Amino acid sequence: MKKVLLVTKASIYENDIAFFYQILLCKNYLEAREKLEEDSNIELAILEEEEGTEEFLDYIYLFPNLNIKTLIFLKQKSTKNMRTYFKKGAFDVTDERFNPLNIFYYLDKMENEDKTRNYVKKLEKNIRTLNNEIDEYKVLYETTKILRLDLSFGGIIERIIELIEMLVGGKVLFILNHNYYSAKSEWDKLILLKKVLKHYNVFSLGELSKTMPGYEPFEVEGSKLYNFPIIIKNQLQGNLLVLLDRSNKIEERQAELINNILSQSGIVIENAFLIKEGEKRNIDIVKSLVKAIEAKDNYTKGHSDRVAVLSIMIAKEMNLDDVKITELEMASVLHDVGKIGLSENILNKEGKLTDFEYKLIKEHPQKGYEIVSQIKDMKKIAMIIKHHHERWDGFGYPAGLKEKSIPIESRIIAIADTYDAITSDRPYRKGKDHEFAIGEIRKNLGKQFDPIIGEIFLSIDKNLF
Numbered sequence: 001m002k003k004v005l006l007v008t009k010a011s012i013y014e015n016d017i018a019f020f021y022q023i024l025l026c027k028n029y030l031e032a033r034e035k036l037e038e039d040s041n042i043e044l045a046i047l048e049e050e051e052g053t054e055e056f057l058d059y060i061y062l063f064p065n066l067n068i069k070t071l072i073f074l075k076q077k078s079t080k081n082m083r084t085y086f087k088k089g090a091f092d093v094t095d096e097r098f099n100p101l102n103i104f105y106y107l108d109k110m111e112n113e114d115k116t117r118n119y120v121k122k123l124e125k126n127i128r129t130l131n132n133e134i135d136e137y138k139v140l141y142e143t144t145k146i147l148r149l150d151l152s153f154g155g156i157i158e159r160i161i162e163l164i165e166m167l168v169g170g171k172v173l174f175i176l177n178h179n180y181y182s183a184k185s186e187w188d189k190l191i192l193l194k195k196v197l198k199h200y201n202v203f204s205l206g207e208l209s210k211t212m213p214g215y216e217p218f219e220v221e222g223s224k225l226y227n228f229p230i231i232i233k234n235q236l237q238g239n240l241l242v243l244l245d246r247s248n249k250i251e252e253r254q255a256e257l258i259n260n261i262l263s264q265s266g267i268v269i270e271n272a273f274l275i276k277e278g279e280k281r282n283i284d285i286v287k288s289l290v291k292a293i294e295a296k297d298n299y300t301k302g303h304s305d306r307v308a309v310l311s312i313m314i315a316k317e318m319n320l321d322d323v324k325i326t327e328l329e330m331a332s333v334l335h336d337v338g339k340i341g342l343s344e345n346i347l348n349k350e351g352k353l354t355d356f357e358y359k360l361i362k363e364h365p366q367k368g369y370e371i372v373s374q375i376k377d378m379k380k381i382a383m384i385i386k387h388h389h390e391r392w393d394g395f396g397y398p399a400g401l402k403e404k405s406i407p408i409e410s411r412i413i414a415i416a417d418t419y420d421a422i423t424s425d426r427p428y429r430k431g432k433d434h435e436f437a438i439g440e441i442r443k444n445l446g447k448q449f450d451p452i453i454g455e456i457f458l459s460i461d462k463n464l465f
């Protein structure tokens with residue numbers, strides 16, 4: 001029951017209004033002060049105006065319990081007094097007659113206002129929570145959307161990072177199986193990562209994963225760092241690091257959401273990871289194939305790797321996506337794998353080749369296709385290999401494809417292959433210099449080579465070769 005202090009000289013029966021309230025009746029302000037000092041639970045003081053009302057308001061204003069509300073019944077209508085009392089912090093002032101009915105009416109009104117205010121407060125809080133929840137559902141929805149998209153491994157990680165960055169307004173690093181990923185290659189993230197490694201006195205990301213503490217944030221050089229372990233199949237596979245300004249923090253709710261996103265993404269990350277591992281396995285098969293040719297042919301030794309590096313340089317200038325670049329890399333490394341069936345005599349022959357020998361050599365793109373297309377998931381790469389000797393003008397082999405009907409990756413390899421062939425030493429001649437090779441390629445733009453890719457190749461800084 002609410003405690004109400006009632007200060008009046010009038011004879012009033014507190015029982016008339018005491019039904020819902022506990023009324024503490026005082027005849028004057030001195031008594032009222034004593035009551036207030038004795039009882040800290042008084043919530044409301046109802047005063048009948050008299051000498052000393054102003055001072056009493058000042059006293060209440062300074063009183064430790066700031067929540068006491070005051071309601072003043074004026075002796076007679078006076079706007080000036082009304083204003084003074086409001087200024088001194090009165091909750092309400094009325095010129096209604098001071099009697100039990102009006103007191104009761106005011107108490108009821110105040111009670112309702114309180115109720116409404118609390119209700120609005122509650123409502124506001126609910127709306128805030130709801131809004132947060134909507135945001136969180138949006139993030140979760142985005143996560144499931146990403147997971148449904150057929151993105152590459154890097155693509156999935158990048159989108160997850162972007163989402164979490166959006167959610168907490170910090171920077172996110174994704175460490176998985178000793179590699180790190182970030183949404184953009186931001187140097188400050190890398191520098192910070194280095195600092196984290198230094199902080200823990202470890203030298204590898206794998207070691208860091210094991211060393212870092214759990215959810216409690218820790219400070220590194222002015223930033224707050226949160227660590228979310230990534231568990232796949234009950235094993236710690238990596239960490240999601242969130243870097244925030246020292247003044248920011250991750251709420252428990254957000255932390256739950258991040259864990260939720262990570263566990264939802266777990267299977268997809270794992271699959272993408274397995275695909276990547278599969279790709280790596282394929283690369284290993286490819287490498288052993290290349291070694292087999294290299295063993296027979298001195299020239300091919302190193303040539304395939306150099307063609308791969310040049311091809312990737314061109315592809316990056318062209319802004320090709322990661323998937324295409326990976327395929328291009330494998331195709332470049334393997335482009336001459338079809339030479340594996342040729343005899344060493346032909347491969348290392350110093351003099352001019354006979355027509356028959358030349359015919360055999362020209363079979364290598366088709367042979368390469370036949371070998372590589374046997375490997376699981378490498379059909380696309382096999383096609384790129386098949387067409388690396390096609391010409392832009394349609395006079396190449398084996399299919400005589402023309403212009404854009406030649407796979408873009410094959411058109412890239414054709415240029416890189418020619419450049420390396422011209423600049424490498426052969427058993428019968430020394431390699432030519434960079435300028436000469438560039439000149440040859442320029443001469444053949446629109447004939448042997450795609451003119452646009454050729455221009456891009458020619459625009460690469462000489463020092464990068």
Ligand SMILES: [Fe+2]
Binds near residue numbers: 417
């Ligand atoms: Fe070739």
